[in-house]
């Protein structure tokens with residue numbers, strides 16, 4: 001039995017499906033404010049990068065610390081139940097991330113990984129953007 005009405009269900013599903021997770025949107029806005037123009041979720045590139053800066057031949061992935069196993073990060077904990085499942089799941093994600101990064105780099109893209117914990121607090125954003133700006137603009141392709 002369906003606990004939700006049709007409308008409610010499609011509303012819930014669209015919220016789950018929507019690509020713009022909050023940290024990603026925050027980062028996009030900050031980049032835009034610094035004059036960067038980008039495309040999002042480019043499906044033709046390996047790994048569907050979250051942010052693509054065609055002019056600088058640079059892609060940015062915003063990685064969730066938990067799902068992508070951010071090393072040494074407090075948000076990248078291992079759940080106490082189904083531990084083995086989670087370890088396999090997250091190491092699988094990490095392996096795929098590495099493959100995607102290599103594929104992109106081999107076709108001349110610069111790959112920048114931003115972790116969600118770096119965008120968590122507004123006060124961190126300015127520093128992050130300054131760092132990214134340097135990284136993006138020093139890429140010569």
Ligand SMILES: [Zn+2]
Nearest residue numbers: 065070073117
């Ligand atoms: Zn983290």
